[in-house]
Amino acid sequence: MADSSLSLPPLCERISYANYFLRAVYLTILGLFFSLLSHRIRHMSEYDTVWRVAFFCETCFSLVCLLITCLKWSPADTKPFPDRLDERVHDLPSVDMFVPTADPVREPPIMVVDTVLSLLAVNYPANRLACYVSDDGCSPLTYFSLKEASKFAKIWVPFCKKYNIRVRAPFRYFLNPISDVTEGSEFSKDWETTKREYQKLSRKVEDATGDSHLLDVEDDFEAFSNTKSNDHSTIVKVVWENKGGVGDEKEVPHIVYISREKRPNYLHHQKCGAMNFLARVSGLMTNAPYILNVDCDMYANDADVVRQAICIFLEKSLNPKHCAFVQFLQEFYDSNTSQIVVLQSYLGRGIAGIQGPIYIGSGCVHTRRVMYGLSPDDLEGDGSLSLVATREFLVEDSLARRFGNSKEMVKSVVGAIQRNPNPQNILTNSIEAAQEVGHCHYEYQTSWGNTIGWLYDSVAEDLNTSIGIHSRGWTSSYISPDTPAFLGSMPQGVPEALLQQRRWATGWIEILFNKQSPLRGMFCKKIRFRQRLAYLCIITSLRSIPELIYCLLPAYCLLHNSALFPKGTYLGITITLVGMHCLYTLWEFVNLGYSVQSWLVSQSVWRIVATSSWLFSIFDITLKLLGISETVFIITKKTVPAGPSEGEDDGPNSDSSKFEFDGSLHFLPGTFIVLVNLAALAVFTVGLQRSSYSHGRGSSGMAEACVCVLVMMLFFPFLKGLFEKGKYGIPLSTLSKAGFLAVLFVVFSV
Numbered sequence: 133m134a135d136s137s138l139s140l141p142p143l144c145e146r147i148s149y150a151n152y153f154l155r156a157v158y159l160t161i162l163g164l165f166f167s168l169l170s171h172r173i174r175h176m177s178e179y180d181t182v183w184r185v186a187f188f189c190e191t192c193f194s195l196v197c198l199l200i201t202c203l204k205w206s207p208a209d210t211k212p213f214p215d216r217l218d219e220r221v222h223d224l225p226s227v228d229m230f231v232p233t234a235d236p237v238r239e240p241p242i243m244v245v246d247t248v249l250s251l252l253a254v255n256y257p258a259n260r261l262a263c264y265v266s267d268d269g270c271s272p273l274t275y276f277s278l279k280e281a282s283k284f285a286k287i288w289v290p291f292c293k294k295y296n297i298r299v300r301a302p303f304r305y306f307l308n309p310i311s312d313v314t315e316g317s318e319f320s321k322d323w324e325t326t327k328r329e330y331q332k333l334s335r336k337v338e339d340a341t342g343d344s345h346l347l348d349v350e351d352d353f354e355a356f357s358n359t360k361s362n363d364h365s366t367i368v369k370v371v372w373e374n375k376g377g378v379g380d381e382k383e384v385p386h387i388v389y390i391s392r393e394k395r396p397n398y399l400h401h402q403k404c405g406a407m408n409f410l411a412r413v414s415g416l417m418t419n420a421p422y423i424l425n426v427d428c429d430m431y432a433n434d435a436d437v438v439r440q441a442i443c444i445f446l447e448k449s450l451n452p453k454h455c456a457f458v459q460f461l462q463e464f465y466d467s468n469t470s471q472i473v474v475l476q477s478y479l480g481r482g483i484a485g486i487q488g489p490i491y492i493g494s495g496c497v498h499t500r501r502v503m504y505g506l507s508p509d510d511l512e513g514d515g516s517l518s519l520v521a522t523r524e525f526l527v528e529d530s531l532a533r534r535f536g537n538s539k540e541m542v543k544s545v546v547g548a549i550q551r552n553p554n555p556q557n558i559l560t561n562s563i564e565a566a567q568e569v570g571h572c573h574y575e576y577q578t579s580w581g582n583t584i585g586w587l588y589d590s591v592a593e594d595l596n597t598s599i600g601i602h603s604r605g606w607t608s609s610y611i612s613p614d615t616p617a618f619l620g621s622m623p624q625g626v627p628e629a630l631l632q633q634r635r636w637a638t639g640w641i642e643i644l645f646n647k648q649s650p651l652r653g654m655f656c657k658k659i660r661f662r663q664r665l666a667y668l669c670i671i672t673s674l675r676s677i678p679e680l681i682y683c684l685l686p687a688y689c690l691l692h693n694s695a696l697f698p699k700g701t702y703l704g705i706t707i708t709l710v711g712m713h714c715l716y717t718l719w720e721f722v723n724l725g726y727s728v729q730s731w732l733v734s735q736s737v738w739r740i741v742a743t744s745s746w747l748f749s750i751f752d753i754t755l756k757l758l759g760i761s762e763t764v765f766i767i768t769k770k771t772v773p774a775g776p777s778e779g780e781d782d783g784p785n786s787d788s789s790k791f792e793f794d795g796s797l798h799f800l801p802g803t804f805i806v807l808v809n810l811a812a813l814a815v816f817t818v819g820l821q822r823s824s825y826s827h828g829r830g831s832s833g834m835a836e837a838c839v840c841v842l843v844m845m846l847f848f849p850f851l852k853g854l855f856e857k858g859k860y861g862i863p864l865s866t867l868s869k870a871g872f873l874a875v876l877f878v879v880f881s882v
């Protein structure tokens with residue numbers, strides 16, 4: 133398939149970002165931590181409990197710092213050269229593209245359609261692509277939208293390819309007017325027509341929303357009658373089949389709509405179950421060796437995404453046998469998520485420099501064979517199956533046991549593992565087999581979700597699956613191009629964002645307790661030591677406890693009149709430590725082109741997330757461990773992006789930057805922290821602290837008061853929320869609960 137001449141320039145290059153100055157900074161920060169902790173130990177007996185509690189918290193922080201330093205030590209990523217692909221490879225491998233969606237209300241179908249259109253239009257031979265949409269909502273509206281989108285695709289895809297359009301998600305592309313184009317030119321006419329057609333599509337989808345007649349109009353919708361999202365049979369519909377054809381028709385890849393069977397009282401494993409069903413149906417139909425997985429709220433922002441990933445898989449000098457998946461950096465188009473991009477850029481690249489990036493659920497190209505459970509040891513140097521593995525893998529009985537009792541499925545697995553995919557000539561021929569593999573009980577007693585496919589037992593199926601792959605000794609590659617490859621949507625509004633963070637953190641801690649746990653089999657699995665640390669990094673969400681304590685300690689010290697910080701040189705060391713940490717994190721932001729303001733906001737965001745979402749995730753896990761409740765995947769609510777008719781507003785809406793509250797418990801810790809610190813500062817200012825304290829060295833002072841002010845600044849949105857009204861103000865119920873707790877705290881402290 134690939135041209136074997138190694139004299140040609142490589143298809144990709146690994147780039148190392150190791151930096152000695154930064155390493156010196158990390159070591160200095162660690163050194164400062166160490167000296168502060170050793171001072172605390174040496175003087176433990178001279179001070180009261182506060183000193184010990186502070187020591188506990190600072191030990192936790194220094195461990196997190198040590199962990200992160202280990203991970204950031206040797207950052208790297210991979211730069212692909214898609215322009216070189218055509219001269220090196222004459223027959224590009226097929227790629228199946230998966231888009232899961234789950235709820236037509238929380239995930240508006242027009243958003244799903246835009247994601248699908250951006251994928252259909254990527255720069256790749258259309259007969260090598262297939263797009264599969266899994267609908268866990270079993271919604272006729274989603275199916276209808278997809279059918280309409282497939283018609284528009286015949287205009288959109290050729291238009292993008294003809295004019296080499298960069299952004300191929302229509303809602304995004306049509307946000308901006310065309311510039312530098314002569315009126316009446318062919319391009320401007322095509323542009324107008326295409327835009328009009330897209331507007332028509334949006335309107336049709338909008339009009340169909342809530343239209344119950346959809347089901348009566350066409351027989352095609354019969355499968356959706358009398359269904360509920362949690363109670364229905366499997367539905368498999370080939371929306372569009374690329375049969376070669378002529379003209380524009382041959383430019384549009386296959387589009388398949390699927391919705392697995394759901395019954396109440398059956399475990400469906402949320403997104404993870406949907407991904408495994410997608411793997412099976414696509415295996416039966418096109419069986420491509422590579423799988424691109426994109427969430428429905430994310431679109432391909434660069435037409436070359438698939439080619440970029442394929443460059444890495446096909447570069448021989450990189451030992452393709454080892455690259456299990458290629459993960460792209462994720463960015464977001466609708467909210468200020470600089471803190472997440474910064475985290476991925478530094479920590480993500482750091483981990484990429486060890487054994488490879490962690491799979492983060494979207495914007496990732498997987499190898500089908502790896503998803504089917506292969507290990508690097510099962511392969512020869514040229515990627516073919518070793519003799520031992522052939523004997524182990526390709527016995528029909530054992531295949532049926534692991535992959536389920538469908539003969540067609542077993543055949544497709546054999547093909548995929550032997551790199552002989554044998555795709556169906558006519559997709560509709562596989563519909564029956566596809567329905568069979570969608571039954572609720574199909575996975576019963578098989579290895580799906582256990583050692584094969586996307587792995588169950590955590591709402592963070594991405595991380596869980598990723599550990600499974602790296603544990604078998606695979607590496608992965610990270611691409612973080614200058615033009616974002618994928619752009620996604622983040623929940624609008626603070627309550628939704630906190631809920632999402634809580635689900636993530638719950639999923640991460642869940643992993644600690646399942647059989648994939650990075651803690652288990654510390655020395656027997658093939659995962660590298662520092663990669664294991666990378667996965668352990670997920671427990672940093674447990675630092676919510678020391679963070680919460682540390683936000684309250686200075687206030688306690690002011691009220692109780694005891695010292696939190698050492699005096700003299702060691703106070704200097706503490707201030708230098710905080711200062712260096714701030715300067716370093718500020719540099720991270722500025723270096724990526726973000727403002728000082730966004731750095732300030734991020735400091736606040738992380739503290740708020742830690743003391744609410746992460747804290748509550750510990751409750752969720754405790755309840756799960758006690759068998760009281762199960763963790764659930766609450767789908768984040770997505771807002772429809774502004775369409776072309778709604779104006780040219782490019783950025784997030786003006787109010788979205790304002791901090792909103794609702795009545796949920798997520799806002800209780802923040803309100804409590806602010807009230808307690810306010811009370812402590814008030815007591816300190818009027819000099820009402822407890823005065824009978826006997827230790828001469830132990831009284832509080834300006835240092836503790838300054839930290840109280842710092843905490844208030846970090847929780848500034850809550851301080852503001854005390855005085856605001858409506859959704860921007862803290863609800864009375866939260867305020868009264870927090871007030872009650874704050875009074876108890878003050879009484880207990882003085």
Ligand SMILES: O=c1ccn([C@@H]2O[C@H](COP(=O)(O)OP(=O)(O)O[C@H]3O[C@H](CO)[C@@H](O)[C@H](O)[C@H]3O)[C@@H](O)[C@H]2O)c(=O)[nH]1
Pocket residue numbers: 231232233234235239266268401402403404406426427428429492493494591592593594632635636639765766767768769
């Ligand atoms: O039962 C379900 C639930 C969700 N989804 C899909 O999963 C995707 C992610 O859901 P979303 O609500 O957008 O969650 P996010 O927090 O944005 O998702 C992040 O976090 C998840 C793990 O918690 C990962 O699976 C995602 O890939 C990652 O982008 C969406 O396409 C959903 O349609 C399903 O298909 N079935």
Ligand SMILES: [Mn+2]
Pocket residue numbers: 427429621768
């Ligand atoms: Mn999402």
